Amino acid sequence: MTTQEVANRYIELEKQGRWDLIQEELYSDDIVSIEPDSAAAMGMAKTVKGIDAVKAKGKAFNEGVEEMHGGYCTEPIVGGNFFSVAMGMDVTMKGAGRMKMDEICVFEVKDGKIVKEEFFF
Template sequence: MTTTEIANRLCELCAQGNFEGAQKELYADDAVSIEAHATPDFQQETKGLEGIIEKGRKWGSMVEEYHGMKVSQPLVGENSFAVTMFMDVTMKGQGRMGMTELCVYNVKDGKVVSEQFFM
């Protein structure tokens, strides 16, 4: 797949809330995920597809209810792309909140090899 095809497919799956499906379909086995900063619940850097999937499952377990998800059109370069994602969620024990992230992805050999999130 080209970078544009990967970007469009990732946006399609994420807009549906199918993050794990996007990861399994589009990510390299040795992909890296980098958060804006470490938290008590999450390390700043997660290595490997299985670790990334587990991180996503942990995040999902912390969500009480999803109210909405919006994903921008991708801005695509030769081997990278960026999107914004807005999530409207109620977190367990924390209430409802809206979160917007800038998400930057790097692609190599037809797979996402890294993702990085900025708040």
């Protein structure tokens, strides 16, 4: 798939809430996921490598969610081997209360798979 096709499929699955299929279909086994420095303050790892580590990171986040009130994801902007989206959620986290989170997500695509994701918030 081209970068545009990967980006389009990502958005299609994101709108369905199918993060499991995004990871299964679109992520490379060797994916690198990078969070901002501020993520460490929330108990998240700065960088994880490999699909199993990315899935574990997502599972840990989901287990911390008490209630999801809403969210959004913009249409992708594609440039070369990269695409980005703005994403956000209104969520109540266990022990932390309700918060609104907004971020920019940048994805690198190689050989039809997402090989790197980086989040800015």
